[in-house]
Amino acid sequence: MGTAERRRAPEESVTERSQAGRGQRAPDRGIPAQVRAEESVDGERWQGYRTLWVEEPARRHPMPDPVRTAAVRAVLVIAVTLVQAMVAFLCTLAGSWLAVPMVISSVASTVAATWAVVDVWVTRQVWNQRYGVVSEPSSTARSLRRERRARRRQERASLREQERIRRRGGAGQLSHS
Structure with missing residues (x-):
């Protein structure tokens, strides 16, 4: 409706x-x-029966699959890093012997979390370069590309013609009379 x-x-x-x-x-x-x-x-x-919501299928995913995978990985690594940092902080407050190993592992996890975030960014950039936005080239760029293609086509045609003459064995003669 x-x-x-x-x-x-x-x-x-x-x-x-x-x-x-x-x-x-x-x-x-x-x-x-x-x-x-x-x-x-x-x-x-049930005279006024109606659902609370109506599910509609998504038109497309908000992120491409490789980027989503990298993002999920990054979120998991960041979550583990935050838990380690909290445990290290609490162990330090409690004066536990576990504080030193936890602080060292938290530093290592922070490096890994930074790497995971950079991985999301790089994966997104690579995906956009390969499959991303299709831009409309300007008329100038289109005409230059068309001229380049025509020139290459002409060069290939002349090379084919020269090769054909060379195969015939003729020294530049085009007819046998």
Whole structure:
């Protein structure tokens, strides 16, 4: 149902609009909506039944798969680093012998977390360069590219012609008379 139909019928409820869009079926069970409205639960009717939300499929992922993988890896490494830093801090406050190894491992984890974040950035840049935004070249760039292609085509044609003459064994003669 489009915006025009909604504007014509403002008294129509959200439930009626959503059921009209779905073909009069309940979203979760496939039972016709009129049958469900007549069922009783603990003596009450479900007249105003509607779902809290309607799931819509995503048009596309917000990030490409390799970038998402690197981002998840980075988040996990950062989470472990934060836990290690907190344990090192608490061990230092408690005066435990475990404080020194935890501080050393926290420093190493901080380096790894930095590396993971840089990996996300580099992966994103590489993906954008390979598969990223398709830009419209300007007319100047397009014409220059067209001229370059024509020149290369002409050079290849002249090389083929010279090779053909060389294979014939002729010393520059084009006809046998």
